[in-house]
Amino acid sequence: MNVCVTSWPTTNKARSCSTVQEIALFPIPELVAFPGHEVPLHVFEPRYRKMVTDSVAAERPIGVCHTRKQIRAAPQLKTTEEALSTNQATYLPYEIFSAGPCRILETLDDGRIHAAIEMQARYRVISEVQTLPYKIVRAERLIDEDAEQEYPALQREINDSLLALIGEEHQQLRKILAANSWQEQSSSVFSYRIFQYLKFDADIMQQLLECNSIEARLHLVGGLLSGTPVH
Template identity: 45%
Template sequence: MSEPATVEIALFPIPSVVSFPRTTVPLHVFEPRYRRLVQDCIDDERLLAVTHTVKTIREAPRDQEDALATNQATYQPQTVFSAGMVTLVDTTPDGRLLVEVAMRERYELGRDTQTLPYRIAECTLVTDEPELDRDVRNGELKMLINAKLITIAGSSNPALVDVLQSDEWTGLDAAEFSFRVFQFLRFDADFMQELLEMRSAGDRLQRVWDVLSART
């Protein structure tokens, strides 16, 4: 059996940030190395991964007088993450970058091809396992979760309710919904990382519903 194809991805580890495919992640980038990373990804059309972290490898400098000129803490990334293409939204007068990353797929970390000034690694695509026998239940879970989100949003966020009731949103299949729902839902980062690593849309939906249904 042939080895799965790999793709080079630049890594942007951020503690407690877990991103999912088909969602958009806004970033405010000020560290020199990560401003370089963003610009290189744009210039080279390279995928950028925003990944939750395992631990801190090196602490940030204590003197934070000029954070724009100093690299901050260094982190060990999680081994499964989402990656996508970067769009530059704005550059502030002092050089900070406001960008959006349109996440495409999940990937698993492989060997490094670059470590400085930022990390690039060969990564392999992560996909769900087929589960045709769960189509009906997955559809039910999707509807239950969406109804709960509408209830939570209520009158406080009518714009979100409009999105959740739109034909485009309700027409998503359960697998797509199991990722895109995290554009609106946030849980504890470690729990979200667990959901990200699951290879089953049904399992993701069930875990989300278990949490939401326990809320009053």
């Protein structure tokens, strides 16, 4: 478990989403993103550079997902030029992921792209639309079954545990966690934003992402902070 003092930037903007959408998938081992996070990308593989440019042009969301296993190993490359012209390892992605609109921040002279994805919602894969050169899926948006419920006691318990964990050395983070704007946010927002500052093993983060209720997610976080084993 890691406590992170710095975090990806977030946004409070909301856009309407249909229940089912076509989404381009970017499998990245060990990376689990949550709604409300903005994920920075440094894209160099040809297929994913095409995915980013195609998706931005088509206004298609991009999903970033943790991976179950490697399907094909990366080739042995000796130069930067080879890396920029060759696709790397191929992975089997998890079916549940976060996604949102992508924007290109910079395209370098050698073709590499700096981009950012504004994660807006969780999705589950329904079917595959395209496999090559990159994966596009039809996916349904997931909404917590208790999306309108509030759990202030659970939020306070997690916040107090995190403050105790970080001690006095991280004053910047202590100020954030003590601020009214942090303590007064809804349980739904809190259950995702907490992962700006709290990181577990990627498989555990995936389990947290897949929780179908705010209460279950907060109970799991509280248990992890108290040392309760995850099953």
